[in-house]
Amino acid sequence: xxxxxxxxxxxxxxxxxxxxxxxxxxxxxxxxxxxxxxxxxxxxxxxxxxxxxxxxxxxxxxxxxxxxxxxxxxxxxxxxxxxxxxxxxxxxxxxxxxxxxxxxxxxxxxxxxxxxxxxxxxxxxxxxxxxxxxxxxxxxxxxxxxxxxxxxxxxxxxxxxxxxxxxxxxxxxxxxxxxxxxxxxxxxxxxxxxxxxxxxxxxxxxxxxxxxxxxxxxxxxxxxxxxxxxxxxxxxxxxxxxxxxxxxxxxxxxxxxxxxxxxxxxxxxxxxxxxxxxxxxxxxxxxxxxxxxxxxxxxxxxxxxxxxxxxxxxxxxxxxxxxxxxxxxxxxxxxxxxxxxxxxxxxxxxxxxxxxxxxxxxxxxxxxxxxxxxxxxxxxxxxxxxxxxxxxxxxxxxxxxxxxxxxxxxxxxxxxxxxxxxxxxxxxxxxxxxxxxxxxxxxxxxxxxxxxxxxxxxxxxxxxxxxxxxxxxxxxxxxxxxxxxxxxxxxxxxxxxxxxxxxxxxxxxxxxxxxxxxxxxxxxxxxxxxxxxxxxxxxxxxxxxxxxxxxxxxxxxxxxxx
RNA sequence: GCGCCCAUAGCUCAGGUGGAUAGAGCAACUGCCUUCUAAGCAGUGGGUCCGGGGUUCGAGUCCCUGUGGGCGUGCCA
Numbered sequence: 001x002x003x004x005x006x007x008x009x010x011x012x013x014x015x016x017x018x019x020x021x022x023x024x025x026x027x028x029x030x031x032x033x034x035x036x037x038x039x040x041x042x043x044x045x046x047x048x049x050x051x052x053x054x055x056x057x058x059x060x061x062x063x064x065x066x067x068x069x070x071x072x073x074x075x076x077x078x079x080x081x082x083x084x085x086x087x088x089x090x091x092x093x094x095x096x097x098x099x100x101x102x103x104x105x106x107x108x109x110x111x112x113x114x115x116x117x118x119x120x121x122x123x124x125x126x127x128x129x130x131x132x133x134x135x136x137x138x139x140x141x142x143x144x145x146x147x148x149x150x151x152x153x154x155x156x157x158x159x160x161x162x163x164x165x166x167x168x169x170x171x172x173x174x175x176x177x178x179x180x181x182x183x184x185x186x187x188x189x190x191x192x193x194x195x196x197x198x199x200x201x202x203x204x205x206x207x208x209x210x211x212x213x214x215x216x217x218x219x220x221x222x223x224x225x226x227x228x229x230x231x232x233x234x235x236x237x238x239x240x241x242x243x244x245x246x247x248x249x250x251x252x253x254x255x256x257x258x259x260x261x262x263x264x265x266x267x268x269x270x271x272x273x274x275x276x277x278x279x280x281x282x283x284x285x286x287x288x289x290x291x292x293x294x295x296x297x298x299x300x301x302x303x304x305x306x307x308x309x310x311x312x313x314x315x316x317x318x319x320x321x322x323x324x325x326x327x328x329x330x331x332x333x334x335x336x337x338x339x340x341x342x343x344x345x346x347x348x349x350x351x352x353x354x355x356x357x358x359x360x361x362x363x364x365x366x367x368x369x370x371x372x373x374x375x376x377x378x379x380x381x382x383x384x385x386x387x388x389x390x391x392x393x394x395x396x397x398x399x400x401x402x403x404x405x406x407x408x409x410x411x412x413x414x415x416x417x418x419x420x421x422x423x424x425x426x427x428x429x430x431x432x433x434x435x436x437x438x439x440x441x442x443x444x445x446x447x448x449x450x451x452x453x454x455x456x457x458x459x460x461x462x463x464x465x466x467x468x469x470x471x472x473x474x475x476x477x478x479x480x481x482x483x484x485x486x487x488x489x490x491x492x493x494x495x496x497x498x499x500x501x502x503x504x505x506x507x508x509x510x511x512x513x514x515x516x517x518x519x520x521x522x523x524x525x526x527x528x529x530x531x532x533x534x535x536x537x538x539x540x541x542x543x544x545x546x547x548x549x550x551x552x553x554x555x556x557x558x559x560x561x562x
Numbered sequence: 563g564c565g566c567c568c569a570u571a572g573c574u575c576a577g578g579u580g581g582a583u584a585g586a587g588c589a590a591c592u593g594c595c596u597u598c599u600a601a602g603c604a605g606u607g608g609g610u611c612c613g614g615g616g617u618u619c620g621a622g623u624c625c626c627u628g629u630g631g632g633c634g635u636g637c638c639a
Contacts, residue, residue: 040581047582056581059619066619091582092619137639179639204638295637306565306635313637320639349566350634375567375632417575420567422632424574437601438587444601452598495578507576510587521594521603540598562601 004106005487008083009039009050012097015084016054019076028072033058041488048088048096049484055093066093101472104480107487108471111542116549119489123497124165130331131157133343134254135172138246139183140208142253142398145345148377148423150398151414153343154259155502155554156372160341162553163497168262168337171254172327175243176268177320182206184235187242190215191234195224214242249399256402258411258555265330267323275326275334276318279362283311283325286361303357321351325358332364339368341500343419346373372500375422377414386427408556412439415502415554438510442547443559445513449544450560452525456537463537470531474539478519485515486542502554509550516543 016037023029037054055070062069070093077087085100111118133153136142157167174180186205190212193199201207218226218241226234247264254261270276280296283289288299294314301308312318331340344352352371359366379386379396386396401410404427416438417423453463474483489508496504525536548558 038579038581040578042582043577043584044582051581053581056619094582174639177639182638293637297637310637315637317637319637324639345633346567347633348639351639353566353634373567378632421575422568426574440601441587444599448599448602450599455598491578499578503576504578507586514586517602518604520598524598526598562599 004110011082015077015082019073022076023072033061035061049099050097052095070095104483105468105471107483108542111486115545119493120162121490122164123494124163126166127338128166129160129339130168130170130337131341132170132172137174137179138243139179140210142250144396144398144401146398147401148414149343150257150259151411152419155415156500158553159502160497162493170263170265171261173264173266175266184239186211187215187238188235194219253399270323270326275330276323279326279329282362288361300357305357309354321354329362332368342371343374344371346375349373372419374419378424380424381427408439409437411554411556412506415506418501418503442509442513444562445516446547447559447562449540464534466535466538470535473532474535476523478522482515482519485512
């Protein structure tokens, strides 16, 4: 919470409790109430700036009508050392408080004093969080379905940092297991086809053109020597050739998307360092596994799952979930992050239940793993749903998307809705009507403010610091609303972090820009008396800097001119 | 069949641990630029919060139930 807002709420709670105590002494209340109550911002401004439901909360306990309790408290309130100028009893028994001038002035001074730091807090107390996102398979180019996860994961990481966590970003590279076998097989067949062999590419193989391109590139460099090599060796050589190119390609695309990872974690390293074997033996030791039909099963039903599931197949190979278990063991035990946050498509929810069911058997507290199940995006163009199929290779790649649509717009739009809500992305709209994009609305507000300062600079007028009394002159409704919104930022960042929901911040930006535009149309700056003009310039600077720091936090550009 | 998520204005969506007259953006219509950026602002119209029960001072929000969508439910990942 912002220091000022927090202080204001604390003061009012104390004032209410003190008034209640006085009411008891005076015999207006039968006993000192102990029930908890809340202070909240009313939906309707006519009901004050902060509203307390104490009287309703105490009604049952005191066996009195809420309204009567409210009046007993209200008449005994001492607001002298608070940020409230008055309190009214309204509705069913709400105590509605109205902020005084000092509140508005102090908020603005706080915003100006803290600059880019405003809104940030130490709520997370430096806890170490590992945010894993995208983690696309290195068997081909990323498709546009990865776009939401990228924007969400990166902005969520930034949000958690702003809320005081020590965050690292990680990409999990699935460079082992079955899909790599399939990748090798696909490359091999394309390679043999390249030299004229008449063989079909099986349906279960990767059908994309990129596979054939890799095979051809390999052949152009190394020739047909591999045709005579052992099958296993041939596939390994092709994978060793193609996969690093794919990984570099992903890294490059993600950089264009302004995403940089602290770590690219290899699945293969879990086999190499023995952690895959280690978790299997730990799970055996836990007593929560059994053998059946030659396979090793985990007793999922003992942990609330519908059915048991296989850990090690009868052919001796672990299923996909085992390296993932090892990976989370690595995150939470080996590397000992306080918390792991994964962004996954909602179609993985069955898998996440399995993963969470297993962790306690490794001595890991499940609450340390949070999985954000993001709904998949439905891409629409010309009124038709654009299908994404990696197998047929006909999907739009992430690279195409990044080239067609401005990065600012992508990063903003994908964070406009909460992760769990299904969203529709109209490609045509994003392309043709990009000027109507909400991100421009925010950027425009910033550019507008910069323009104001440029004009003043041309006339030799510079902004100066204002006194509390001068800032208190900002009492137009539009000004007060703007300042109240600024006041709520710190709390909003904490709430957004708690919900893993960066959309709260993009919407905050929209609201801040909107309130600024309203202020701009309602209030003049130039031509006003010097103190008021300066106070308004301070307000403009506060909005400008807050908008800029939030957009920068999400790695969205902040133009000074549009 | 079973499990998870969802249903709010014509469209896309907000509505922290239950609070006062349910909001915003698009779209439609009407106004506002000789004065700080009109990528803006002001205003108008627009609702059975999917249906039905229940919990209580009070339900879009919580519980049950029905309907309609999305997804999952492989010794695939």
